[in-house]
Amino acid sequence: MTDFAPIESLDPAARLPLQFTAKRRGKAPRHLADLPLAERRDLVKEAGMPAFRAEQLSRHYFTHFSRDVEGMTDLPAAQRESLADLLLPELLGEVRTLTADGGDTVKTLWELFDGSRVETVLMAYPGRNTVCISSEVGCGMACPFCATGQMGLTRNLSTAEIVEQVRLAAKACEDGSLIGEPSRLSNVVFMGMGEPLANFRAVMDTVRRLTDPAPEGFGLSARSVVVSTVGLVPAIHKLREAGIPVTLAVSLHAPDDELRDNLIPINSRWKVGELLDAARSYFEATGRRVSIEYALIKDINDQAWRADLLARELNKRGRGWAHVNPIPLNPTPGSMWTASERRVEREFVDTLRAAGIRTTVRDTRGSDIDGACGQLAAAVLTEGR
Numbered sequence: 212m213t214d215f216a217p218i219e220s221l222d223p224a225a226r227l228p229l230q231f232t233a234k235r236r237g238k239a240p241r242h243l244a245d246l247p248l249a250e251r252r253d254l255v256k257e258a259g260m261p262a263f264r265a266e267q268l269s270r271h272y273f274t275h276f277s278r279d280v281e282g283m284t285d286l287p288a289a290q291r292e293s294l295a296d297l298l299l300p301e302l303l304g305e306v307r308t309l310t311a312d313g314g315d316t317v318k319t320l321w322e323l324f325d326g327s328r329v330e331t332v333l334m335a336y337p338g339r340n341t342v343c344i345s346s347e348v349g350c351g352m353a354c355p356f357c358a359t360g361q362m363g364l365t366r367n368l369s370t371a372e373i374v375e376q377v378r379l380a381a382k383a384c385e386d387g388s389l390i391g392e393p394s395r396l397s398n399v400v401f402m403g404m405g406e407p408l409a410n411f412r413a414v415m416d417t418v419r420r421l422t423d424p425a426p427e428g429f430g431l432s433a434r435s436v437v438v439s440t441v442g443l444v445p446a447i448h449k450l451r452e453a454g455i456p457v458t459l460a461v462s463l464h465a466p467d468d469e470l471r472d473n474l475i476p477i478n479s480r481w482k483v484g485e486l487l488d489a490a491r492s493y494f495e496a497t498g499r500r501v502s503i504e505y506a507l508i509k510d511i512n513d514q515a516w517r518a519d520l521l522a523r524e525l526n527k528r529g530r531g532w533a534h535v536n537p538i539p540l541n542p543t544p545g546s547m548w549t550a551s552e553r554r555v556e557r558e559f560v561d562t563l564r565a566a567g568i569r570t571t572v573r574d575t576r577g578s579d580i581d582g583a584c585g586q587l588a589a590a591v592l593t594e595g596r
């Protein structure tokens with residue numbers, strides 16, 4: 212399990228602001244990232260300002276990762292505050308930031324307007340930086356090996372609450388607070404708290420903000436965005452129909468229904484065969500190889516015969532369409548589930564490779580896996596702030 216140490220805030224200005232200490236109900240405040248550019252323009256116009264101010268504001272946000280209106284010197288000083296009130300409310304207040312892996316992994320717990328908390332993990336790798344973002348507060352999928360699953364679902368995040376996690380990560384890269392020198396955020400993975408496809412509309416709007424060029428969005432390549440799912444089959448088809456070729460990651464964790472029914476409760480609704488068929492059809496439509504995530508859990512799902520069964524299930528749907536990522540389980544504190552032994556992990560991987568399946572063992576950096584998501588939130592929730 213990764214050891215995290217507290218550090219000073221990445222951005223002292225982002226420390227938990229006072230207004231976040233009051234618990235509120237209702238919808239998250241409206242933010243420019245919730246809206247397409249045309250609607251941002253309409254709002255600015257309705258407020259009595261020139262519509263192009265929406266473009267200026269959007270460029271500051273999506274290109275310079277800034278929401279500090281005082282620094283936006285191309286905006287008239289008299290309009291800055293009104294524009295900020297209209298389209299740039301504060302959405303995430305920093306509760307705690309921890310670092311691991313020699314500073315290459317930074318995990319931040321955020322508090323939202325209603326007192327809910329979610330986490331984001333930013334990871335530096337040679338030549339790329341990846342942020343792992345949350346899409347829901349908690350999760351309703353109830354996977355028994357997962358800390359977030361034990362919390363249940365509180366609510367979906369709004370589009371802007373998800374986009375803000377990315378904006379703050381991009382800013383930390385640009386500022387040099389991640390690796391000590393300015394760098395760029397290159398990859399976004401929806402593998403934090405929550406089942407992304409259960410919050411479909413907000414997640415798809417977020418994908419649009421990530422991939423649309425400025426001033427509409429950040430202009431990231433769809434290839435560098437990964438959307439994960441435990442297997443909401445109709446939503447996989449909807450994702451395919453949306454026509455944005457993000458990478459799909461299926462958190463499979465078992466190739467047989469008998470075990471998967473227990474590990475992933477939603478499997479009682481959509482079985483392994485149906486899920487792999489949907490994943491295969493996603494590959495056919497997008498040309499994007501599907502990632503099969505497989506948390507290796509000691510004596511539960513790590514037998515060589517299961518690797519063999521997984522290979523057969525993938526190969527019978529064609530060659531080369533899926534890439535398996537076995538991940539040693541990052542255990543939840545107090546859980547009976549633990550990571551497989553190295554020898555068993557090797558045998559599992561060798562069995563897959565011998566059957567012609569592309570296989571890469573993923574590291575357990577931060578919360579880079581579904582099985583670890585929610586750990587920081589769970590810890591802080593139990594001890595209080």
Ligand code: SF4
Binds near residue numbers: 353357358581
């Ligand atoms: S593993 Fe993913 S889908 Fe399952 S409970 Fe955890 S966050 Fe939800």
